[in-house]
Amino acid sequence: MTRNEYADFLLPNVNHSKEEYENIFKERESKGNFVTRIAPSPTGFVHVGTLYTGFVASKFARQNNGTYILRIEDTDQKRLVEGGVSEIVKVLDDYGIKFDEGMKDETTSYGEYGPYIQSQRKDIYQAFAKYLIERDLAYPCFMSEEELNEIRSNQEARKQRIGIYGRYARFRNISIEDAIERINNGEKYIIRLKSPGNFDNKVYVDDAIKGNLEFPENDLDIVIIKHDGLPTYHFAHLVDDHLMHVTHVIRADEWVSSLPIHAQLFDIFEYERPIYAHLSPLMKKDGDITRKLSKRKDPEAAVSHYHETGIPKEALMIYIMTVANSNFEAWFDKCTDGNFMDFELTFDKVSTSGALFDLDKIINISKNYLSKISAKELYERTLEYTNEYDREFYDLLKKYENYSINVLNIERECERPRKDIDSYSSVRKEISYMYDELFNPNYSIKEYYDINFLEDYFENYYSISDDKNTWFDKIKECASKYNYCANNKEYKANPESYKGNISHACEVIRVCATGKEQTPDLYEILKLLGKDRIKIRFEQFKKCFYEVNPIWDTL
RNA sequence: GGCCCAUUGGUGAAAUGGUUAACACAUCGCCCUCUCAAGGCGACAUUCAUGGGUUCAAAUCCCAUAUGGGUCACCA
Numbered sequence: 001m002t003r004n005e006y007a008d009f010l011l012p013n014v015n016h017s018k019e020e021y022e023n024i025f026k027e028r029e030s031k032g033n034f035v036t037r038i039a040p041s042p043t044g045f046v047h048v049g050t051l052y053t054g055f056v057a058s059k060f061a062r063q064n065n066g067t068y069i070l071r072i073e074d075t076d077q078k079r080l081v082e083g084g085v086s087e088i089v090k091v092l093d094d095y096g097i098k099f100d101e102g103m104k105d106e107t108t109s110y111g112e113y114g115p116y117i118q119s120q121r122k123d124i125y126q127a128f129a130k131y132l133i134e135r136d137l138a139y140p141c142f143m144s145e146e147e148l149n150e151i152r153s154n155q156e157a158r159k160q161r162i163g164i165y166g167r168y169a170r171f172r173n174i175s176i177e178d179a180i181e182r183i184n185n186g187e188k189y190i191i192r193l194k195s196p197g198n199f200d201n202k203v204y205v206d207d208a209i210k211g212n213l214e215f216p217e218n219d220l221d222i223v224i225i226k227h228d229g230l231p232t233y234h235f236a237h238l239v240d241d242h243l244m245h246v247t248h249v250i251r252a253d254e255w256v257s258s259l260p261i262h263a264q265l266f267d268i269f270e271y272e273r274p275i276y277a278h279l280s281p282l283m284k285k286d287g288d289i290t291r292k293l294s295k296r297k298d299p300e301a302a303v304s305h306y307h308e309t310g311i312p313k314e315a316l317m318i319y320i321m322t323v324a325n326s327n328f329e330a331w332f333d334k335c336t337d338g339n340f341m342d343f344e345l346t347f348d349k350v351s352t353s354g355a356l357f358d359l360d361k362i363i364n365i366s367k368n369y370l371s372k373i374s375a376k377e378l379y380e381r382t383l384e385y386t387n388e389y390d391r392e393f394y395d396l397l398k399k400y401e402n403y404s405i406n407v408l409n410i411e412r413e414c415e416r417p418r419k420d421i422d423s424y425s426s427v428r429k430e431i432s433y434m435y436d437e438l439f440n441p442n443y444s445i446k447e448y449y450d451i452n453f454l455e456d457y458f459e460n461y462y463s464i465s466d467d468k469n470t471w472f473d474k475i476k477e478c479a480s481k482y483n484y485c486a487n488n489k490e491y492k493a494n495p496e497s498y499k500g501n502i503s504h505a506c507e508v509i510r511v512c513a514t515g516k517e518q519t520p521d522l523y524e525i526l527k528l529l530g531k532d533r534i535k536i537r538f539e540q541f542k543k544c545f546y547e548v549n550p551i552w553d554t555l
Numbered sequence: 556g557g558c559c560c561a562u563u564g565g566u567g568a569a570a571u572g573g574u575u576a577a578c579a580c581a582u583c584g585c586c587c588u589c590u591c592a593a594g595g596c597g598a599c600a601u602u603c604a605u606g607g608g609u610u611c612a613a614a615u616c617c618c619a620u621a622u623g624g625g626u627c628a629c630c631a
Binding site for chain 1: 556557558559560561562565566567568569578579580581588589590591592593594623624625626627628629630631
């Protein structure tokens with residue numbers, strides 16, 4: 001049997017040859033100068049790390065007028081989750097990451113270099129594997145799981161390098177006849193690379209982020225085709241990235257250690273190696289230890305977490321930008337139009353050590369972002385959020401649309417807008433007292449609260465048509481009658497001779513009208529509440545006040 | 556254990572051999588203000604993991620050590 005027949009025997013039913021595939025997928029005529037991709041697995045969970053890498057890759061593709069591909073890596077059939085592809089597509093799209101080629105949902109795709117889902121590329125991988133077998137650069141391996149485990153524990157015990165190499169590669173030189181016999185006897189096999197590497201030689205890779213990296217050559221006979229006929233990551237990386245003419249492989253740090261394997265694979269096929277850029281992982285401080293943000297342990301590792309907590313997408317993206325390039329922040333401070341996407345990312349500014357994922361910083365970015373959008377926009381987005389997570393509040397927002405927008409507009413369109421709202425979920429907490437349906441005050445009546453002052457003020461002084469200065473002057477005037485000192489310096493000099501100062505007087509009004517000691521601008525609030533509602537709230541306050549001070553009038 | 560990478564304050568970091576180690580977040584203080592949220596001002600690394608070296612000069616270059624991280628699957 002010739003080697004070609006042998007390859008056919010090991011991998012039957014392969015429709016095309018490697019050369020045929022190479023001819024089908026010619027280089028792109030346009031936008032081929034910078035081709036990159038993201039290759040997630042559809043496990044039903046989108047990690048912020050995926051968003052991070054995906055975003056960085058998309059940004060570089062866009063900056064270079066290149067091509068960005070979404071390829072789905074579903075070669076591990078055990079981990080697949082139904083709807084996983086659509087989930088990835090939806091999340092990335094939500095966050096503004098657009099593709100030129102790739103999967104659209106579970107089954108459909110667009111682009112000329114597909115299929116873009118690995119399970120449908122089986123024939124292609126096998127064609128490439130056959131090429132290797134024909135050249136005696138790959139072989140069938142019949143070792144059982146038990147045998148593999150045994151080798152590993154032996155190596156561990158003897159403090160040797162772990163893996164299938166040298167004398168551990170038991171089937172490396174199996175004869176064609178022997179292999180055929182075993183297969184005819186029903187023995188299971190996988191295909192291993194017959195690594196031409198030597199551990200004593202060096203291989204060099206110039207990573208766009210990490211710089212010059214030096215490794216021992218790979219001498220591991222890695223698996224290239226698994227039992228189910230699908231490739232391992234390494235082999236798929238070679239085949240897909242070559243056939244899709246990917247020029248830049250931007251991926252997570254965890255792949256750095258596989259670089260000798262990848263370099264070797266490209267070298268064997270005499271393909272030009274892509275430029276690699278390895279992004280350091282996002283970290284998390286867990287007690288005393290620092291570790292990668294973990295899907296299982298950290299809720300904030302899921303992109304969905306930010307959706308659920310109402311962090312604006314833009315805020316997350318701005319944060320991701322600051323992690324990607326630390327000079328982004330200074331640039332963004334000066335950026336007047338808020339188009340953070342205009343920033344030009346560079347590889348040499350990407351940190352080489354993993355950054356702790358900083359939730360405080362995200363909150364800070366979020367509140368700054370939310371302070372700059374219009375009340376109308378905040379309203380729309382909060383509506384969208386509450387529609388999903390807080391129907392009660394959603395109904396109120398819907399019912400009082402204009403009023404709600406006005407409430408959200410308090411201290412907004414000005415030079416120094418309010419920054420109390422840090423997420424869509426915090427809107428309710430910050431403005432709920434403006435809705436009678438949610439107004440449920442738990443007054444704590446202080447000794448300097450004067451019900452007569454309040455009554456007098458609302459009856460005889462407050463007018464909704466006053467401008468702000470007049471309004472404040474009137475408070476001072478009325479408060480003075482009840483021994484609240486209108487002049488702060490005087491008050492500070494002699495606090496014991498007054499009931500309080502003007503701040504205390506305002507506090508009484510504020511607590512009565514809102515049930516809270518701290519709110520935004522009182523003037524605006526009273527105006528939006530209107531006289532009738534203020535009156536009702538006053539009566540409610542009065543009742544409570546007399547429960548605490550039954551003999552107030554006689555004091 | 557092997558291989559690879561990293562190490563500047565609580566956090567993200569700037570600095571690319573040359574004055575008092577930028578800036579931002581967090582924290583704390585003061586000021587302003589009708590209270591908050593802000594904003595302004597200030598504090599917070601006597602020193603860049605440690606030890607050696609090179610140099611007139613080191614956070615920056617070299618060596619060693621320590622610590623942390625990644626990886627060593629028929630997972631990606």
